[in-house]
Amino acid sequence: MIKPRTLPGFMELLPNEQILFNKMKETIKNSYEKYGFLPLNTPIIESAEILLAKAGGETEKQIYKFKKGENDLALRFDLTVPLAKYVTQYYDKLSFPFRRYQIGKVFRGEKPQKGRYRELYQCDIDIIGDGKLSIINDAEMPAVIYNTFKELGFDDFQICINNRKILNGFFASLELKEKAPDILRIIDKIEKIGSGRVYAELSEFVEKEKVEKIMDFITIEGTNEEKLQALENLKIENEIFELGLSELKQVVKFIRIFGVPNENIKVDLTIARGLDYYTGTVYETFLNEYKNLGSVCSGGRYDNLATYYTNRTMPGVGISIGLTRLFYLLTANEIVTAKEEAISDVLVISMTEDYDVCAKIVTAFRENGVKAGFNIEEQKLGKKFKYADKLNVKYVAIIGEDEVKNNLVTLKNMVTGNQQTMKLEEAIEEVKNNRN
């Protein structure tokens, strides 16, 4: 006998939790489709050579790699590399800008710890251009994400945006270009470690006056307009900086036209995103009351998606929700609960052995679009009610001898406890009109 178990770092949910998870996944999908993104579903297994074309470091260590026969295979560790493969492989059959979403599992052999999973859902959207891509697409990302989080039931969240060119140009103007990656890495941690630590860490390898300029820069305060104005006022003469600032202004303007309220958007000059491939706009998203949870949705603009597979220049912009981690955070912190989640609207239970009538009634519910299960086992009534309880069904239809004889149904509302005997058609109507 083998003890049944699930590997550490792999999320496996109870049915009510799974119902909630699926609802969230469905909401994200519907939101992405409302914005005209096309679905993709690339394989989980790819040739290791394809997936590792540009990888290195952490990715190389974390990836699940194995041989089958003569073939070196690997499990995808993100949805971006498969996208790069896809747009180059099917280039002739696609039209650009290519807008796609993909919601699927990716695999990372990380050390498992709270909220870190080895098998996790990512929900990605990207827009890929052929040669060039209008900056307006950079405003589309926060628009979709705003809509998505609203439809997930959140109000109090902020999508923070910045532009890497502003940072890069700023550092170039201070002649800190080579140190920029290290500086960015430290700035990126300001939410976690505070500005004092950032100051200290920067001082270890940057001259004091420059550290102060950096601190002044990243702590610019005010409304989004005031911040943009403050950046203008710095009068930094650097082409990259100027381009970045003009892009950021455009993005902020179009985000508003796309209907995102001011309070859900924040220009945040501290956001750099660690990843090397972001070259322009960058995004992070925070739930205001739970900032300590970190960003729940991040992304940015990249100059070139697929250098490893093609000579074509394919700029893109994308953003991703890490759904597995988000679900963990939301449930572990009791921001959402799966306690009441149910699939069936009604459960039909028999108190007689005339199962025909039960089967007819459950069929009638279903034929009227009501989700219905049944319990026609040889079990005591108490056990059947416990069964209904565990399923969280709102209604139970009880079929006893009297009901069979008189062609009626006793419908019990499990929330209010109200119970009434009625005609089948009435029971169907009541459930239809009052289900969750």
Add this chain to the structure above:
Amino acid sequence: MIKPRTLPGFMELLPNEQILFNKMKETIKNSYEKYGFLPLNTPIIESAEILLAKAGGETEKQIYKFKKGENDLALRFDLTVPLAKYVTQYYDKLSFPFRRYQIGKVFRGEKPQKGRYRELYQCDIDIIGDGKLSIINDAEMPAVIYNTFKELGFDDFQICINNRKILNGFFASLELKEKAPDILRIIDKIEKIGSGRVYAELSEFVEKEKVEKIMDFITIEGTNEEKLQALENLKIENEIFELGLSELKQVVKFIRIFGVPNENIKVDLTIARGLDYYTGTVYETFLNEYKNLGSVCSGGRYDNLATYYTNRTMPGVGISIGLTRLFYLLTANEIVTAKEEAISDVLVISMTEDYDVCAKIVTAFRENGVKAGFNIEEQKLGKKFKYADKLNVKYVAIIGEDEVKNNLVTLKNMVTGNQQTMKLEEAIEEVKNNRN
């Protein structure tokens, strides 16, 4: 530079095909939920020891197995073993009969050939009892499958059912018990190889008079009622046979009560299902006009799901749609086509550089529940229309200088070619009322 490619045996679809695939997957999911099945989503990676607990032979050869650090891991090759693990692992938290569906990818390192995939979707439903499980559940499976195929758009299909006990009892009465597995394997092929070949193959190891009895038995003709009556008339005195016949009668009766028309159900005594673990009712499903495609949905009853993980007796009944293979068969044989599939209801395209107005209009569509994309790139109008064509959108909203000046939208129906300039609200209404 690495040539982008997808491994052989892995399905990867173009966006319009993916839209159709997703619609089918969604239809199956909704049908399963209508019948009160709870969703599960178990990990793709499990401990090799868990997945291989009862495996052997083909499974052992086909499974993707690998090491990560010290751990022997494997990719699930079906959804039944994970279910067995799940119901024993979470036994205390579940209520029985436990009804679950799972729709997900499984992995089999088979030789890739037409319609055979290494990564494939299975769409499973099972009902698991604790100790016992009413035979009525065996009638529920064809009921769900009937509803599912109807909602997938099929009318002309047959769910064929049989009962292994009838076969086993029959063979026992002929004192062919030991040869039964070999006989069943041959009978199972009758649709493919014809009754002549079956007769010949059986004759190789069974006495002639018994072969004739077998042939008489498996070629019993008539309506379902006539077949059940003919089985009765055989007067085979064998307990297993009698139990099987009584079960089959019950199942046929309840399938009808569950609303499945007679023409979609067929008692078929040749169906045995190769798999060893089926012990009672067995199912196969055929599209009548495409019988050569083989069964598109199969399953059956098993006495004990999880003997490798628990001492508890857990009988179950289940059925599975192999969606990847089904999709391949339907599209390759042009039974369905993805040619017209689209996500967006409308595409907004700009003929001016006043992108603000375009952005406002696309936002207005979305806020009114219309799925909308845009093309605000610097592209010629012809290229933008080609873009709209490739997306299969039914409507294009054209925003030129006149439209901007007069606060209007030119809406083109891409199917009829009709084009009209109107107010935005009118355009939204037209798209809402006429989208696909």
